[in-house]
Amino acid sequence: MASESLEDIKKTINERLPEKVQVAKIEFEGPQVVIYTKNPEIITDNGDLVRNLAKDLRKRMIIRSDKSVLMEPEKTIETINQIVPEDAHITNVSFDDVTNEVIIEAQKPGLVIGKYGVTSRDIVRKTGWAPKILRTPPIKSEIIGRVRNTILSSSKERKKNLTELGSRIHQSVKYDNDWARLTSMGGFKEVGRSCMLLQTPNSRVLLDCGVNVAGPDEKTAFPFLNVPEFSIQDLDAVIISHAHLDHCGFLPYLYHYGYEGPVYCTTPTRDLMTLLQLDHIDIAHREDNPLPFNVKHVQKELKHSITLDYGEVTDITTDIKLTFHNAGHILGSAMSHLHIGDGAHNMVYTGDFKYERSRLLEPATTRFPRSESLVMESTYGGHEDVQPSRNKAEKELMKTIYQTLNRGGKVLVPVFAVGRAQELMIVLEEYMRQGMIDEVPIYIDGMIWEATAIHTARPEYLSKDLRDQIFHMGRNPFVSDYFVKVQNINERKDIVEGDPCIILSTSGMLTGGNSVQYFKWLSEDERNAIVFVGYQSEGSLGRRIQKGMKEIPLENDEGRTQVYNVRMQVKTVEGFSGHSNRRQLMEFAKRIHPRPDKIIMCHGDPYKTVDLASSVHRSYKIETKTPLNLEATRLQ
Amino acid sequence: MASESLEDIKKTINERLPEKVQVAKIEFEGPQVVIYTKNPEIITDNGDLVRNLAKDLRKRMIIRSDKSVLMEPEKTIETINQIVPEDAHITNVSFDDVTNEVIIEAQKPGLVIGKYGVTSRDIVRKTGWAPKILRTPPIKSEIIGRVRNTILSSSKERKKNLTELGSRIHQSVKYDNDWARLTSMGGFKEVGRSCMLLQTPNSRVLLDCGVNVAGPDEKTAFPFLNVPEFSIQDLDAVIISHAHLDHCGFLPYLYHYGYEGPVYCTTPTRDLMTLLQLDHIDIAHREDNPLPFNVKHVQKELKHSITLDYGEVTDITTDIKLTFHNAGHILGSAMSHLHIGDGAHNMVYTGDFKYERSRLLEPATTRFPRSESLVMESTYGGHEDVQPSRNKAEKELMKTIYQTLNRGGKVLVPVFAVGRAQELMIVLEEYMRQGMIDEVPIYIDGMIWEATAIHTARPEYLSKDLRDQIFHMGRNPFVSDYFVKVQNINERKDIVEGDPCIILSTSGMLTGGNSVQYFKWLSEDERNAIVFVGYQSEGSLGRRIQKGMKEIPLENDEGRTQVYNVRMQVKTVEGFSGHSNRRQLMEFAKRIHPRPDKIIMCHGDPYKTVDLASSVHRSYKIETKTPLNLEATRLQ
Ligand SMILES: [Zn+2]
Ligand SMILES: [Zn+2]
Ligand SMILES: [Zn+2]
Ligand SMILES: [Zn+2]
Numbered sequence A, B: 001m002a003s004e005s006l007e008d009i010k011k012t013i014n015e016r017l018p019e020k021v022q023v024a025k026i027e028f029e030g031p032q033v034v035i036y037t038k039n040p041e042i043i044t045d046n047g048d049l050v051r052n053l054a055k056d057l058r059k060r061m062i063i064r065s066d067k068s069v070l071m072e073p074e075k076t077i078e079t080i081n082q083i084v085p086e087d088a089h090i091t092n093v094s095f096d097d098v099t100n101e102v103i104i105e106a107q108k109p110g111l112v113i114g115k116y117g118v119t120s121r122d123i124v125r126k127t128g129w130a131p132k133i134l135r136t137p138p139i140k141s142e143i144i145g146r147v148r149n150t151i152l153s154s155s156k157e158r159k160k161n162l163t164e165l166g167s168r169i170h171q172s173v174k175y176d177n178d179w180a181r182l183t184s185m186g187g188f189k190e191v192g193r194s195c196m197l198l199q200t201p202n203s204r205v206l207l208d209c210g211v212n213v214a215g216p217d218e219k220t221a222f223p224f225l226n227v228p229e230f231s232i233q234d235l236d237a238v239i240i241s242h243a244h245l246d247h248c249g250f251l252p253y254l255y256h257y258g259y260e261g262p263v264y265c266t267t268p269t270r271d272l273m274t275l276l277q278l279d280h281i282d283i284a285h286r287e288d289n290p291l292p293f294n295v296k297h298v299q300k301e302l303k304h305s306i307t308l309d310y311g312e313v314t315d316i317t318t319d320i321k322l323t324f325h326n327a328g329h330i331l332g333s334a335m336s337h338l339h340i341g342d343g344a345h346n347m348v349y350t351g352d353f354k355y356e357r358s359r360l361l362e363p364a365t366t367r368f369p370r371s372e373s374l375v376m377e378s379t380y381g382g383h384e385d386v387q388p389s390r391n392k393a394e395k396e397l398m399k400t401i402y403q404t405l406n407r408g409g410k411v412l413v414p415v416f417a418v419g420r421a422q423e424l425m426i427v428l429e430e431y432m433r434q435g436m437i438d439e440v441p442i443y444i445d446g447m448i449w450e451a452t453a454i455h456t457a458r459p460e461y462l463s464k465d466l467r468d469q470i471f472h473m474g475r476n477p478f479v480s481d482y483f484v485k486v487q488n489i490n491e492r493k494d495i496v497e498g499d500p501c502i503i504l505s506t507s508g509m510l511t512g513g514n515s516v517q518y519f520k521w522l523s524e525d526e527r528n529a530i531v532f533v534g535y536q537s538e539g540s541l542g543r544r545i546q547k548g549m550k551e552i553p554l555e556n557d558e559g560r561t562q563v564y565n566v567r568m569q570v571k572t573v574e575g576f577s578g579h580s581n582r583r584q585l586m587e588f589a590k591r592i593h594p595r596p597d598k599i600i601m602c603h604g605d606p607y608k609t610v611d612l613a614s615s616v617h618r619s620y621k622i623e624t625k626t627p628l629n630l631e632a633t634r635l636q
């Protein structure tokens, strides 16, 4: 239990470490135990020792160097360059003198670590600095640069926050864990503004904090933060399942209004979330409809972020342990397993998930240590939600592209920046490389490029197939020459006036962004095609075109309304969704292990939520619940 | 709406009152508007004027005299004695110089009021004092004396509290009433500790605050006041449905821990509640298991009590109006109709109710102005809960009594002090008076006498039959000579050594009180009988005897354990319950008008709650909910 105090832990560590190890101090840093030592090399040379200690203490442990043993920075850089093979392509070395870490950014971080960590241990031994090794993405990412800068430059503040958090988490448990409950604050019997509050007698944890970007006003767009049991001041932790705005878009608001606690997410979620939040603020600002927070609050959020890998068991409050598991939805998307009390209750929240292997990601996990209650999404929970297989969808897409290119046309694919865009890139690269479609430029416009760059920084989170290609075959499909970054209006004009090609551009529903511009330029030529691969919401321009409207009045470049005739081919290809379809949802509910006592449905239209709940109840005899927003449901 | 400010109301009143009326001041006193005037007689002479004003302003209105016009007290008493006919039997006159009211207690208050209020208006005209007329119960009630004293002596403090409350209630509404929800804090899927929190964006109102007297520890006996959305400080109002401890037993706790707001209930509920709470404190004290509050907090509760009659529409918060309706369960038991926002939502909470005429009370109301959601009890909600008719139950009881008396035995009826005891008294009086059973003394032991006295103080709340008897036929069955009050151990000894008789004594389940003593004295004589008319909980002595146990070890008068042989006749008579049986619950759900959109079940064992909910859902196609404690359910 988290109730073990720092004093107890110190005692155990001092007893177990070899006598020659000089421990300078031991601290809690958030959920981690940090050991500062004057001879870090002894500990790093004895990996098993630390691993066993961590296992027995049920704590994450970090070894850092005491200040007194650090080599002078310039000499350290020299030494590192001597130790690390040139092939690693070190692009930057910087120093964090709060944590006494040397941050080494390299194109091949594996070579900085070395086989079984031999190289990185050598760095410790020779320089005293503990290396923190980061991947330099093969495609330069502005966001990752910003995130790393913000975190490095706020190192002192982060350290202070983490130490405070550490002592909060490791207080003793005040009340018996004889109940646990979940308040629906958004995204129940609807899609958008996902947000729920987990409460135990000791803790209050928020799971997701999203916005409904299509909501016409505050009351429909933002989660119900005014529910009586919620107060920003009393909040212990926030967990973000993945980077889509309907799960994280309102998080900066909490930091604006005084939240000083941690937000837990995976590293890719942190990066993609930053990208999408900044873009959201930007768009809202341009549309003169500003959000109730700004860039500063995204920065504050970053300073309070704690990233966790899948499978890392972490104390987040005195009575809750969090473990992330792969959700298969987008890069870094996670299911949250929450272990409450000393096993009093276990809850799994799926977030958005795909229970099927995609090109990009492995299918969602179904095995958990325990799972008395399950909160699952039900986006495609209706009987009728049977999409074609991934394979059939790919064939359908390729047929349309093949025909369009053949007749000398251009293919416009309006697509959401994160997730589906990268999935399509992998598919297109594969088919093109294998000669199934002509080798034409694939133009990557707008935010898609940046999102892709973030994907290339986190190959560990991609599917096994992609990891094999990248790590073992040394071929990263994202950096293929087929892909051409588009940066400005002149390049766009050249593209539409040029030869047959494929264009991926945001927004996915033609509700703004360059996809609308491309549509205007391309729509009247019948050789061209527009292909919809994602959901088009009621009332969006995408939906109107998809439905067959032939005359579309839009503002032209001169600011006047002009009717655009839709002569291009209009095609919809289903099956590329990042969500599980009906069959996959049912399969997941059947296969999740252990079998939950109770399943709570969220993230779906009312009809679909209820349809899925009653099918699961009938088929598997598991109690199901379909709460509304503002309802509180007992877990235990 | 309550949002009308005092300023607006003052303006309207000043415009509408005749010019000659000199208004000294106008104030809010809790939910009421109080007009102080130098010529109260003009207003009281024009009853229609005030009634119309009240109706148009949708406020309860009270006319009081300005200090300057008050006659000197001694002369006032003289004048009152001249005006009021001697038949009224005035027993006390006192003065409240905070409200400028003269409090006249009389055995026949109707004669103090006079036909169409002519006598009471005469008192105002001649003395300046506004009369507050109270009934002197034909059986002296210690509790009513105490309650009246507490209220009169705290008049100044009450006035201050009410003025503050008045300005809180009449603030303008802060937030849109776009939701309303109900948190189950106790008494859901269980019986005992009934407690729920109604929340709107503007208000927090507690409905009932009971204890489970059979609960072995705090966690099972007391409601979940630690539910995160509840805080004593933020509470706007408490409503008590009726006086049973499972609905009001924990109320003093709130006043102990800082609650300074009002508690709304009917007058009989206030009096009976005081009786039962004081008794509860007393018993707990004697058993050396003290409650987390004491007599002082019951007193504080009294000072903050606001009594309402059935049908009085009352603003209790900025956005909630409360109206009580008869529930038919015990004297003063009320269903609460809550009108939220300007009609945004209407909720009805039944409390405990009996949808059948009893000897004592009219059946529960089924007609409400509106009722989108209904919270109803389900104590006897199981399929098997078909009790015999009231008529059959009476016959069964009389047969046993007749036979017992005939063979020279005594009849012991262990009975709960409030409700069933009085019901039985009426039945016994009726049968005895009509010669159906022998005229023998009916001994009324313990708290039953006091509870009966309170019944005689509030004849307005009794059934039409009883009111007809009391008001028109001048015969009050409660004061019949058949009933003999028992006060001490010597009297009890005389009774058991004397002639055949009937004994009503608490406790109803032989879990303490004098019924156990009588049992020990009477059990070994086979001529005697013990008759159970109420529920015997698992493990109680009553249940063991009821089940046929023949040898009962109990502590005797000398403090030693002695085995008592049960030779007396043991009889159970069902059908006297104050709760609706299964058929009546189903009928109520069918007949309540208007038909609710949603029915939430409470106050029942899990199986019965769910059984009733699914039957109602299947039969009437109304959505039903069976929340657990700690769950919050959306109303609107
Ligand atoms: Zn998503
Ligand atoms: Zn989502
Ligand atoms: Zn079912
Ligand atoms: Zn009751």
Ligand SMILES: [Zn+2]
Binding pocket: B192, B194, B244, B246, B247, B352, B603
């Ligand atoms: Zn009750």
